[in-house]
Structure formats: structure tokens, C-alpha cells
Amino acid sequence: TTFHVTVRPVGLEGGAGAMLTFEDVTHVEQVGQMRRDFVANVSHELRTPLTALIGFIETLRGPARNDPAGQERFLGIMETEAHRMNRLVGDLLSLSRVEAEERVRPTERLDPAALIRSTIHGLMPIAQEAGVTLQAELPAESVAIMGDADQLRQVVTNLLENAIKYAGRGASATVTLTGPTYEPRLRGQGVRIEVSDTGQGIDPIHLPRLTERFYRVDNHRSREMGGTGLGLAIVKHIVNRHRGRLRVDSERGKGTTFTIILPVD
Ligand code: ADP
Secondary structure (H helix, E strand, O other): OOEEEEEEEEEEOOEEEEEEEEEEOHHHHHHHHHHHHHHHHHHHHHHHHHHHHHHHHHHHHOOOOOOHHHHHHHHHHHHHHHHHHHHHHHHHHHHHHHHHOOOOOOOEEEOHHHHHHHHHHHHHHHHHHHOOEEEEEOOOOOOOEEEOHHHHHHHHHHHHHHHHHHHOOOOEEEEEEEEEEEEOOOOEEEEEEEEEEOOOOOOHHHHHHOOOOOOOOOHHHHHHOOOOOOHHHHHHHHHHHOOOEEEEEEEOOOEEEEEEEEEOO
């Protein structure tokens, strides 16, 4: 805990005294520290691909000047790094947009089933390439919730992309929609969207920190898969904006399930 202490002299009966005021600034300090950490993290994340790009530009000008095969290979790596920076900047923009709107209630009336179906459809090509099977279990009757369609599509996309990236060849990922039913955690009616995969799972010690910006279970693997480390932070903010709940369950060797509960008016 951090206090700001102010001392003021005061006149007292029979002499002089001092008045001490204690102001608890712990929260202010924490927010400041978090912002400094975030800026440091972003700078580091941007510098990594930039350093690679600068290095390869020098190589193309120098040692690889007369090596067409090498040039082709280096340009390929440069392209990958440039795409990584582009994704990072895109995710940073999404995050700041979602944060700015976090207190604004979403006003679109939408059917999560339609949104899930179209998101899965869009991700089929990358799932096929990665050897992961995508499926949906949707209720027969349509449901309506108030939400932001683009943002909820982003939630399902981020979770499925993670399942595709981390579950690995031969695994499957399923999106299940259920409800509306009474949800004690919402103290009201809600629908559930579960995104589960049959991958390697996540060690329980990581679960509480998973939605922190730039938190990765395996730094090397996330980078190799082109991850920015921001996907789940974006998911958390979007769920917050919808006044919903997010939970993660995972078992080593069995798979991971992300559950989102969204309120129904
Ligand atoms: P990233 O861009 O690194 O994927 P995310 O915020 O989307 O960032 O996810 C944070 C970390 O959580 C990932 O780096 C990965 O280690 C872990 N993770 C997320 N989803 C899964 C999953 N379905 N299976 C295993 N690990 C996962």
C-alpha cells in the first residue's frame, strides 16, 4: 500500500501541533505501473520484428547481393516479420477500441448461432491446412441477444484460431451454443458459448493469467505460430463490455474449454 502523507502545522490550545493527512494512492500507483509495463511490452514486441527486418535489409545489401536464392529466402522471412508487426498493430487498435467502448452497451439484436456458423465457415481453410476439424453444436430454435456482432465474431474467431494454432494436427475444436437458461453467475437468463478443443491443454498454474496482455504459456511456440499475445485480452474486454462472464477449464493432455456466458434481456 502506498500513502501520500501531508503534514500541516496547526495551532492548538496550549501549544502548536501538526495535522497529518494520509491519502491511499495504491490504485493510482498500480495504474501508472501497469501503463509503464504495457508501453515497455509493446516497444519490445515491435522492436523484435523490426530488428529482424533491419538485419535482413543489411544482408540483402551486403553478403546476399549476388545470391538470388538467398535473397528469395530472406525476403520470405521479411514478409513474415512485416505481417507479424501488422497483426500486432491491428490487435493493439482492436484492444484500444474495445477498451474505449467498454462502458457503452451494445445495441444490436443478433442470433449467436448465425454468427458462430459464419465464423466457422470463414475459418475452414486455415483449419484444414492445420489438420484441425471444426464443428458446431447449435440449438434448433433461434435465440436473440443484445450484442455487437463484429466484436462477438472476433471473440469466436480468436478462440477458434487459438484452438487451431495450439491443439495441433488431428485435434478437433467444437463450438457449442446452449440456452437461454438461468445463469446464477449473471443472476438472470443467459446463453453459453463453449469453445473446446482436444489439444494438449494448459497447465493450471497459467490459467489465472491467461487473459493478461502479452501473457503466453510458451513464448517460443506463440511466436512461431504468429501469435501477438493479445487475443485473449481482447476476448476478455469484449465479454466485459457485454456484461458477460469468461472462464477457462483445461486438463493437461485432454484439451481446453473456454466458456462465455452472455446475458439475455
Ligand atoms: P497468442 O497470440 O500468443 O495466441 P492469446 O492471448 O490468444 O495470445 O493466448 C495466450 C496464450 O494462451 C497463448 O500464447 C497460448 O500459450 C495459450 N492458449 C490459448 N488458447 C489455447 C488453447 N486452445 N490451447 C492451448 N493453449 C492455449
